[in-house]
Amino acid sequence: MARCVSRLLIGFMGLSLALAAVSMPPAAAHELRPTIVNAVFGEDDTLDLALSLNAEALLAGIGPEHDDTDDAPEATRYDALRTLDPAAMEEALRAFAPRLIEGIALEIGGRAVPLSLEGIEVPPVGNTDRARATVVRLGGTAAAAGSLDWRFDPAFGASVIRTFRAGEEQPFDSAYAVAGTDIGIDLGAPPGSGGAMRTLADYIPIGFAHIVPKGLDHILFVIALFLLNTRLSPLLWQVTTFTLAHSITLALASLGIVTVPPEIVEPLIAASIVFIALENTVTDRLHSWRLLTVFLFGLLHGLGFAGVLGEIGLPPGQFVSGLIGFNIGVELGQLAVIAACYLLVGLWFADRPWYRRAIVTPVSAAIALVGAYWFVERIGLIA
Secondary structure: OHHHHHHHHHHHHHHHHHHHHHHOOOHHHHEOOOEEEEEEEOOOOEEEEEEEEOHHHHHHOOOOOOOEHHHOOOHHHHHHHOOOOHHHHHHHHHHHHHHHHHOEEEEEOOEEOOOEEEEEEOOOOOOOOOOOOEEEEEEEEOOOOOEEEEEEOHHHOOEEEEEEEOOOOOOOEEEEEOOOOEEEEEOOOOOOOOOHHHHHHHHHHHHHHHHOOOOHHHHHHHHHHHHHOOOHHHHHHHHHHHHHHHHHHHHHHHOOOOOOOHHHHHHHHHHHHHHHHHHHHHOOOOOOHHHHHHHHHHHHHHHHHHHHHHHHOOOOOOHHHHHHHHHHHHHHHHHHHHHHHHHHHHHHHOOOOOHHHHHHHHHHHHHHHHHHHHHHHHOOOOO
């Protein structure tokens, strides 16, 4: 009786996982990302703030308490806003601008900087499977001296502020703020002088959040690695190989040495999930090629991580510590997934004679179906 109940429970979990994952829309369109703020100081004490943001989420009133916009009560309005043409979106944003400006507290050199709306750039509708990055430009007057203190209304979510001098392509400093926290930048300090440890600490939660809860595709890949062999040693070898590989491509992509468009990377990540999950169903042991396969797919997933990190950016002068912090966060997220799998399944069922038949095969098949659905979806064959 106990074994029957266990099988039914695992079968239900696998089916629920498949249904939940398939019902999820593409993460790029529904995942809330930080607002990127480029603060450019001109020689005549002008200050230009270019906010690259998810305007639809702001207008719909979806806050950072939702990791996915489909979880919010305002999801229907959000989806409708994504189909608005640029002129209609600009009109709506101009009406919203006073509320946006009110939600920004900016002080430079200890003085509040009044801001005004200078312009709005709304991309065409295009592929609604991807959230468009609208740019709202605000203007003020301030010299690049003293400290810059920034606070974004908690209802608007996380933000990244990057400071530039006019005519320079690279920021001279940057900082990340989770929703509702203040950040400060010393405008007179050399680039990267904010400290390696501060940057490391700032980027660990960014990397972790990209796995848990936002990276369902990466989570399923790690679960598939776990299922075939729950023994600690081979599992750690696989995870370490995966981490090493994605660290390589993440670093290369962040340096601009390797560039692969997401239209290619995202379908291939889905295909990697299918491959690993199907391998679980046709073999009952780890073969020598498994580590090579995991390494190759890790290179691929690293390019996916780079897309997120590229939007946020890495602080100049602290590139290495930011990259290490992000990688540590990703690794902690993966270990959290493995720990959850072990506590829920491995600890209780891994040594049972029916483990493969009742757990590995059906759950791997469900994961493969999810990956196949994502692959077809990401190459544009289904909406």
